[in-house]
Structures are given as structure tokens and as C-alpha cells.
Amino acid sequence: DAKTTQPPSMDCAEGRAANLPCNHSTISGNEYVYWYRQIHSQGPQYIIHGLKNNETNEMASLIITEDRKSSTLILPHATLRDTAVYYCTRYYTGFQKLVFGTGTRLLVSP
Amino acid sequence: EPEVTQTPSHQVTQMGQEVILRCVPISNHLYFYWYRQILGQKVEFLVSFYNNEISEKSEIFDDQFSVERPDGSNFTLKIRSTKLEDSAMYFCASSEVSGRVAERDTQYFGPGTRLTVL
Numbered sequence: 001d002a003k004t005t006q007p008p009s010m011d012c013a014e015g016r017a018a019n020l021p022c023n024h025s026t027i028s029g030n031e032y033v034y035w036y037r038q039i040h041s042q043g044p045q046y047i048i049h050g051l052k053n054n055e056t057n058e059m060a061s062l063i064i065t066e067d068r069k070s071s072t073l074i075l076p077h078a079t080l081r082d083t084a085v086y087y088c089t090r091y092y093t094g095f096q097k098l099v100f101g102t103g104t105r106l107l108v109s110p
Numbered sequence: 111e112p113e114v115t116q117t118p119s120h121q122v123t124q125m126g127q128e129v130i131l132r133c134v135p136i137s138n139h140l141y142f143y144w145y146r147q148i149l150g151q152k153v154e155f156l157v158s159f160y161n162n163e164i165s166e167k168s169e170i171f172d173d174q175f176s177v178e179r180p181d182g183s184n185f186t187l188k189i190r191s192t193k194l195e196d197s198a199m200y201f202c203a204s205s206e207v208s209g210r211v212a213e214r215d216t217q218y219f220g221p222g223t224r225l226t227v228l
Contacts (some may be wrong), residue, residue, distance in 0.1 A: 041147070041224070043219035043222050046219075091215065097155035097168075098165050
């Protein structure tokens with residue numbers, strides 16, 4: 001039970017921002033939101049994570065709503081190499097596993 | 111940049127044979143994990159390992175599976191008697207710590223071993 005909900009697929013034009021939503025309405029106060037992506041069958045690649053505040057790193061930005069029930073991963077200038085399956089996961093620091101759902105398949109087109 | 115490595119990249123075996131999948135975690139990491147992904151399906155947690163002990167395991171991780179850290183660098187997953195349904199990508203991951211500070215909880219994955227059971 002992934003306990004996160006993501007759209008199955010999204011399209012984005014190269015150079016535009018890609019905004020990938022995730023619903024985690026039952027998230028508890030101790031759970032972080034982690035985002036990974038998987039290109040073809042490669043190992044999941046860490047992107048970003050957050051608890052309450054918005055976060056930004058060299059790959060992406062993460063916007064978490066004030067009630068923490070949803071979040072949005074933003075790739076500011078998508079490239080063709082960003083075509084991948086993006087997973088929003090919940091991680092509770094008391095446990096030691098990531099629970100992956102089916103993710104969003106992002107297709108970046110020229 | 112440090113990364114998790116896995117060998118072999120592809121393993122083909124006959125049903126009933128034993129296989130050992132190998133991983134070299136990031137050097138200063140203390141927690142190690144195995145996940146698997148059956149073709150077209152989700153990535154699933156198998157087991158976590160710390161201080162030479164299993165910390166947590168899933169229902170998938172039955173008596174046919176075992177993990178070991180045989181030396182200071184390798185982390186292995188053994189499947190004692192492979193079944194057709196064990197065919198999958200197996201991913202090793204490692205993290206610096208677990209359950210304490212989220213920055214250092216981040217799990218980094220290897221490229222995977224594709225296991226094909228005939």
C-alpha cells in the first residue's frame with residue numbers, strides 16, 4: 001500500500017517546467033516525502049525530499065502544501081533526459097523502507 | 111561522486127539453482143537494503159540490514175533468501191533455490207543512517223542486477 005496517489009502519465013515540452021503532483025492525504029507528522037525517478041529499468045535515482053518546508057536543490061524544487069496532504073515536484077526546465085517514471089514516496093524515520101507506488105511516467109518531447 | 115555498484119548486471123540461472131547477487135554500498139554508509147522489481151511492476155522492499163543483522167524484512171523475503179556482509183565492502187543477497195517467479199531486477203541501496211536524521215536517511219540505489227530464471 002503505497003499511500004500516495006500520482007497521475008499515471010504526463011507530457012511536457014522540452015524547456016518548459018514540469019509540475020508533477022502527488023497526493024498523500026494520510027501522511028503523519030513524522031513522515032517525509034521523498035521523490036525518486038527511474039529511467040528505463042535503471043535503479044531509482046534520488047531527487048529531493050521534504051517534511052514541511054519547500055525545498056530546492058540542483059535537480060528540482062519540492063512544494064509541500066501547508067496541510068502536508070499533497071506536494072508537487074517541479075523540474076524547472078525539462079530536458080529530454082528527464083523522461084522517466086517519477087515516484088513520490090513516504091518515508092517514516094521509524095521504519096527503514098521506501099514504499100513505491102506506480103509513479104508518474106513523464107514524457108518530455110522536443 | 112560515490113555510488114552503489116552491483117554485479118553482475120545480468121544473471122541467468124536454471125530453476126532450483128542458487129544465486130548470489132553482489133553489491134558494494136557507498137563506503138561510509140551503514141544501512142543496506144535490497145529491493146526488487148518484477149518487469150512492469152512496482153519496486154518492492156525486500157530487506158534492510160544494519161550491524162550484521164537484518165533490521166526489517168518483507169513478506170517476500172522468505173527462507174529462500176538470505177543476506178550477508180562477508181567483508182568490509184560487499185553486501186550480498188543469496189537466493190537458495192530459485193523459482194521462475196524470482197525473475198526480476200534486484201536493486202541494492204545504502205544509506206548513511208536510518209531513522210534519525212532525514213538527510214542521512216536518503217537511500218541511494220545501485221544500477222540493479224537483472225535475474226532471469228529459466
